[in-house]
Ligand SMILES: Nc1nc2c(ncn2[C@@H]2O[C@H](COP(=O)(O)OP(=O)(O)OP(=O)(O)O)[C@@H](O)[C@H]2O)c(=O)[nH]1
C-alpha cells in the first residue's frame with residue numbers, strides 16, 4: 461500500500477475516532493472540532509526530531 465493510500469485510509473478512519481473521543485465525558489469538544497477541521501483540510505504538522513547537529517536541516521532541505 462502506498463503512503464498516499466495509507467493516508468487516505470487514515471483520513472477515513474480518524475473522524476470515527478474523533479467521534480468516539482467527543483463522546484467521552486469531559487473531552488474538550490473544541491479540540492475534537494479543531495482536529496476534524498484539520499483532517500478535512502489536509503492540514504498537519506510534520507515534526508522532525510533529533511539531537512543537535514545530526515542532519516535534521518540537511519534531511520528537510
Ligand atoms: N556524515 C554525515 N554528515 C551529515 C549528514 N547530514 C548532515 N551532515 C552534516 O552534519 C552537519 C549538521 O547538519 P545539519 O543538517 O545542520 O544538522 P541539524 O540537525 O539541522 O543541526 P542543528 O539545527 O544545529 O541542531 C553538517 O555539517 C552536515 O553537512 C549525513 O547524512 N552524514
Ligand SMILES: [Mg+2]
Nearest residue numbers: 515516517518
Ligand atoms: Mg538545523
